[in-house]
Amino acid sequence: MSDTMAPQVSPIDLAACRELMRGGSRSFFAASLLLPRAVREPACALYAFCRIADDEIDASGGSAHALEALRLRLDAVYRLAPTSHPADRALAAVVHRYHIPRALPEALLEGFAWDAQGRRYETFDDVCDYAARVAGAVGAMMALLMGVRGAEPLARACDLGVAMQLSNIARDVREDAAMGRLYLPRAWLRDDGLDPDAWLADPQPHPAIERAVLRLLAQADALYRRVDGGVARLPLPCRPGINAARHLYAAIGHEVRRRGRQAWHSRAVVPASRKAWLLAQAVVQLWPRGAGAEPPLPANRHLVHAAVSAPPPLDDRPAVIDRTAWLIDLFDRLERQERARYPVRRPVRAS
Numbered sequence: 001m002s003d004t005m006a007p008q009v010s011p012i013d014l015a016a017c018r019e020l021m022r023g024g025s026r027s028f029f030a031a032s033l034l035l036p037r038a039v040r041e042p043a044c045a046l047y048a049f050c051r052i053a054d055d056e057i058d059a060s061g062g063s064a065h066a067l068e069a070l071r072l073r074l075d076a077v078y079r080l081a082p083t084s085h086p087a088d089r090a091l092a093a094v095v096h097r098y099h100i101p102r103a104l105p106e107a108l109l110e111g112f113a114w115d116a117q118g119r120r121y122e123t124f125d126d127v128c129d130y131a132a133r134v135a136g137a138v139g140a141m142m143a144l145l146m147g148v149r150g151a152e153p154l155a156r157a158c159d160l161g162v163a164m165q166l167s168n169i170a171r172d173v174r175e176d177a178a179m180g181r182l183y184l185p186r187a188w189l190r191d192d193g194l195d196p197d198a199w200l201a202d203p204q205p206h207p208a209i210e211r212a213v214l215r216l217l218a219q220a221d222a223l224y225r226r227v228d229g230g231v232a233r234l235p236l237p238c239r240p241g242i243n244a245a246r247h248l249y250a251a252i253g254h255e256v257r258r259r260g261r262q263a264w265h266s267r268a269v270v271p272a273s274r275k276a277w278l279l280a281q282a283v284v285q286l287w288p289r290g291a292g293a294e295p296p297l298p299a300n301r302h303l304v305h306a307a308v309s310a311p312p313p314l315d316d317r318p319a320v321i322d323r324t325a326w327l328i329d330l331f332d333r334l335e336r337q338e339r340a341r342y343p344v345r346r347p348v349r350a351s
Contacts, residue, residue: 035241062116156230
């Protein structure tokens with residue numbers, strides 16, 4: 001295929017990817033609804049491949065064979081000869097059209113490999129190295145879909161990915177422990193008098209775990225604050241969706257903190273009313289106050305380096321679309337969601 005041709009994601013493949021996103025992450029799906037269609041659709045393809053890769057690693061018990069199979073699938077994607085799976089076909093079109101460097105999805109697979117290997121995370125920097133691969137890389141790929149190529153906004157996109165992963169880790173301590181996994185820094189636990197391996201053998205609520213979770217959430221909140229500067233540099237139509245992701249995932253951490261020890265017994269969920277308010281805030285906060293430029297986290301440097309040199313999309317179509325068209329599209333989607341939530345009651349017809 002010629003380099004001047006921009007392959008399109010087929011409507012059938014896109015629909016399959018959208019269903020994977022809808023069922024896999026309610027917060028990510030809700031945030032994606034506020035993105036312009038030109039970004040939302042390729043983002044569905046990225047998410048679908050990430051979701052499938054993660055599920056296949058978990059289902060295989062982290063076998064080396066499953067990892068190698070995923071790498072071969074990625075090879076085929078970058079050769080524009082994907083498998084027949086809708087997510088693979090969609091991803092092939094996206095990485096070619098938007099010039100997504102291979103190093104970014106490779107970093108994601110490396111993070112999955114660490115899960116499979118049962119890697120131990122001794123320090124907070126070690127946790128960030130993991131979060132950069134499984135989430136910072138996704139942030140970098142999302143920024144490229146928006147036409148962003150600057151080092152500073154790319155660094156903030158990776159920051160957001162890491163922050164979101166830290167929120168997930170804080171929420172999922174119990175579920176991860178049930179699988180024999182621990183993503184809290186082990187050094188923090190030992191310094192607080194808790195042996196990590198002994199705790200993993202019988203994971204129960206413990207003050208040292210609770211304190212480590214709060215420390216992790218404090219680090220996540222610091223990264224969420226850094227993200228403002230990057231959001232202010234995004235194309236205007238993309239800001240509500242990224243603001244929504246930032247607010248929704250930060251709210252997960254806030255809910256964990258609010259529930260305290262009760263968060264151990266059931267998964268912390270952001271109430272629907274709170275989500276609706278956060279989505280509304282994301283729409284109106286189009287000009288966030290940005291802090292001064294900050295260097296990328298050490299864990300994210302290789303991601304930023306890979307992304308910053310990526311050329312523009314093949315068709316050179318910017319993510320910034322006409323503001324009027326974007327607003328019409330946004331309100332149309334919100335109206336359709338409202339109709340889906342509160343359908344008109346129709347009389348039952350006799351058969």
